[in-house]
Amino acid sequence: xxxxxxxxxxxxxxxxxxxxxxxxxxxxxxxxxxxxxxxxxxxxxxxxxxxxxxxxxxxxxxxxxxxxxxxxxxxxxxxxxxxxxxxxxxxxxxxxxxxxxxxxxxxxxxxxxxxxxxxxxxxxxxxxxxxxxxxxxxxxxxxxxxxxxxxxxxxxxxxxxxxxxxxxxxxxxxxxxxxxxxxxxxxxxxxxxxxxxxxxxxxxxxxxxxxxxxxxxxxxxxxxxxxxxxxxxxxxxxxxxxxxxxxxxxxxxxxxxxxxxxxxxxxxxxxxxxxxxxxxxxxxxxxxxxxxxxxxxxxxxxxxxxxxxxxxxxxxxxxxxxxxxxxxxxxxxxxxxxxxxxxxxxxxxxxxxxxxxxxxxxxxxxxxxxxxxxxxxxxxxxxxxxxxxxxxxxxxxxxxxxxxxxxxxxxxxxxxxxxxxxxxxxxxxxxxxxxxxxxxxxxxxxxxxxxxxxxxxxx
Amino acid sequence: xxxxxxxxxxxxxxxxxxxxxxxxxxxxxxxxxxxxxxxxxxxxxxxxxxxxxxxxxxxxxxxxxxxxxxxxxxxxxxxxxxxxxxxxxxxxxxxxxxxxxxxxxxxxxxxxxxxxxxxxxxxxxxxxxxxxxxxxxxxxxxxxxxxxxxxxxxxxxxxxxxxxxxxxxxxxxxxxxxxxxxxxxxxxxxxxxxxxxxxxxxxxxxxxxxxxxxxxxxxxxxxxxxxxxxxxxxxxxxxxxxxxxxxxxxxxxxxxxxxxxxxxxxxxxxxxxxxxxxxxxxxxx
Numbered sequence: 125x126x127x128x129x130x131x132x133x134x135x136x137x138x139x140x141x142x143x144x145x146x147x148x149x150x151x152x153x154x155x156x157x158x159x160x161x162x163x164x165x166x167x168x169x170x171x172x173x174x175x176x177x178x179x180x181x182x183x184x185x186x187x188x189x190x191x192x193x194x195x196x197x198x199x200x201x202x203x204x205x206x207x208x209x210x211x212x213x214x215x216x217x218x219x220x221x222x223x224x225x226x227x228x229x230x231x232x233x234x235x236x237x238x239x240x241x242x243x244x245x246x247x248x249x250x251x252x253x254x255x256x257x258x259x260x261x262x263x264x265x266x267x268x269x270x271x272x273x274x275x276x277x278x279x280x281x282x283x284x285x286x287x288x289x290x291x292x293x294x295x296x297x298x299x300x301x302x303x304x305x306x307x308x309x310x311x312x313x314x315x316x317x318x319x320x321x322x323x324x325x326x327x328x329x330x331x332x333x334x335x336x337x338x339x340x341x342x343x344x345x346x347x348x349x350x351x352x353x354x355x356x357x358x359x360x361x362x363x364x365x366x367x368x369x370x371x372x373x374x375x376x377x378x379x380x381x382x383x384x385x386x387x388x389x390x391x392x393x394x395x396x397x398x399x400x401x402x403x404x405x406x407x408x409x410x411x412x413x414x415x416x417x418x419x420x421x422x423x424x425x426x427x428x429x430x431x432x433x434x435x436x437x438x439x440x441x442x443x444x445x446x447x448x449x450x451x452x453x454x455x456x457x458x459x460x461x462x463x464x465x466x467x468x469x470x471x472x473x474x475x476x477x478x479x480x481x482x483x484x485x486x487x488x489x490x491x492x493x494x495x496x497x498x499x500x501x502x503x504x505x506x507x508x509x510x511x512x513x514x515x516x517x518x519x520x521x522x523x524x525x526x527x528x529x530x531x532x533x534x535x536x537x538x539x540x541x542x543x544x545x546x547x548x549x550x551x552x553x554x555x556x557x558x559x560x561x562x563x564x565x566x567x568x569x570x571x572x573x574x575x576x577x578x579x580x581x582x583x
Numbered sequence: 584x585x586x587x588x589x590x591x592x593x594x595x596x597x598x599x600x601x602x603x604x605x606x607x608x609x610x611x612x613x614x615x616x617x618x619x620x621x622x623x624x625x626x627x628x629x630x631x632x633x634x635x636x637x638x639x640x641x642x643x644x645x646x647x648x649x650x651x652x653x654x655x656x657x658x659x660x661x662x663x664x665x666x667x668x669x670x671x672x673x674x675x676x677x678x679x680x681x682x683x684x685x686x687x688x689x690x691x692x693x694x695x696x697x698x699x700x701x702x703x704x705x706x707x708x709x710x711x712x713x714x715x716x717x718x719x720x721x722x723x724x725x726x727x728x729x730x731x732x733x734x735x736x737x738x739x740x741x742x743x744x745x746x747x748x749x750x751x752x753x754x755x756x757x758x759x760x761x762x763x764x765x766x767x768x769x770x771x772x773x774x775x776x777x778x779x780x781x782x783x784x785x786x787x788x789x790x791x792x793x794x795x796x797x798x799x800x801x802x803x804x805x806x807x808x809x810x811x812x813x814x815x816x817x818x819x820x821x822x823x824x825x826x827x828x829x830x831x832x833x834x835x836x837x838x839x840x841x842x843x844x845x846x847x848x849x850x851x852x853x854x855x856x857x858x859x860x861x862x863x864x865x866x867x868x
Contacts, residue, residue, distance in 0.1 A: 227712065227715070271767075274770075275768045275769065282678040282679065282681060283740075285678075286678060287740065290698065290740050290741060292716070293713060294701055294709065294738045296712070297709030298701065298704050298708065301708045301712060371598060372599070376588065377592065377596070377599070383599050385854075386603045388854060389610060391850070392846065392847040392851060394797050394816070394846055395797045396816045396820055397613070397819070397842055397843050398613075400819070400835070400839075401609050401612065401839065404832065405612065407630065411612060411634060414630075414631070414633065418632055445605070445606065453861060453862070457858060458862065506705055508707070508800060509797065512799075513799070538705060542710055543710075551708070555705055555708035559703050563703050566703065
């Protein structure tokens, strides 16, 4: 019962939250009113010792955190520090550390937000208890409250740690880097020796500035290649993988398992081994060029990795080698699900293989694998391993800024900017751009998919 | 009609044989070249234009296993990371999947949407921040191994899709029946759902186990300059890219073989579950 009510109130728009807070304060008894300041007070007096103490401890911890740690960072977050690090008679006196101020300032803001939610939950809790008492019902015993963590509140037990982990190691760092995109944090403004500060949209302007110093030309070139690469990598692999699966599935082909196993080895062997070896195979002094020269087919090595256009083609070809087995596996499983009588009746109508593929197999596969294709596409937009292990984004070009090369994806470029050039401000901007590209494609394509069903429909 | 089918089959076999050669060639080359000596007195250990070594030698393996390099330590590091990540990540994914599949709580859809959106940010964006956080706990350089485990496990809750999809196919009526008999949610989860989910557990654990073997980017950043905290991917990649890779190429091949064999065997044994997992995941999206 109580759970239902909780859900109803939690779904209310903001104005109703304020209304609830206000009306509870007016109509509530003195225990509830004190709970507005001292969390858990009402619960404690009504005998809900476990809950009451938990709330009080959280409030105490919150205040302790703010006073000893949080306030000094969050108060400087608007300037990110003003005291420069100085050298006074050969001793370095550290001033403000902008990095820490930004990171811990954000953390503090998140914790304040979290505490407000806790505070609101505490008010709802008081209100519910009062209602229960007024209705003449008993409040659940303390033991029951604790045990509910294994039953009706089991979700909280299960999710507490994963959500905390995601918060500390994903949400906080992402929030931090999104903020960095609006600062001048780069190699000239490294904490703790130098301060960095807010610069507004300057970095974004820089991204679309076409000129010798701007990122515009490089950005759009890299973006274009990223999209082209993702399209090719996704669809060529998809169709070829399906073709191979159909070939192996064909009636009369023996040793089906053997053929599949041979292909699957590419998935099993760690990519850094296979890709690095393949990279060396195609190198100027590698096996392929070596044999071609020995056989007299060519006179000088084919520049697989040093010619921009050829490097791109080679990457896509090598990626076919990586991608086909994976798609073959998926397609094999799905092809078996297509009802055999569909083909049977098509055959009676005199359809040939290609016609059957075109009007039965392909539509079915596209329908079923729509969402998968989308994830493949977004995965390929960020396919770091293949690019980095094969070319590291090379060949480099003088016309591109920040060491970008002809085969760099946005993601490998971002990596270079972070690790080699410590240009964090622009790396953060690129990161946001990757997010925008991924999010926009996902949203647009997802809503076009025919197979998007109600999630609950599966259950 | 019969001859037509025969020709069709012959072409198919031909294509399959060509495909097999293309797919196996790099591994074939890797094995052969790992037996070429790097000792200049015997043979050249760099890039050459022939496949089959002139003299068969175990020099590379001897070099790797003798302790002249930290290869065994790198190997151990990688195994430790892989085992811990595999176990912990599976536990977390199971917990999250059960909660999201079976329980309806306030903020459930919000959580799922929020994580979906978070997943669209590129992972490397957060590298410097994660590095700093790990450094605070002393988990970089010398402590890189536990640090890498922590980072891989901490955010693993977001990868619940395939597992939740599997849980969704287990009828809810089973849970309800057990709960009417007085079982708590926790008991249903531990004694009913988990035993029924063997395929997806193996799939999750296998995928989690495979990933650390390829982790180059973050591992090299966190362990930077601290040789004994490297994993195999970082160390071997360095061998290939280092300036005198000429002499290290065959050693890389031998190391690669040593890495690939156990992982490949494990994968082949559990292939069935992997296929089930990816196919299920692909359909559900």
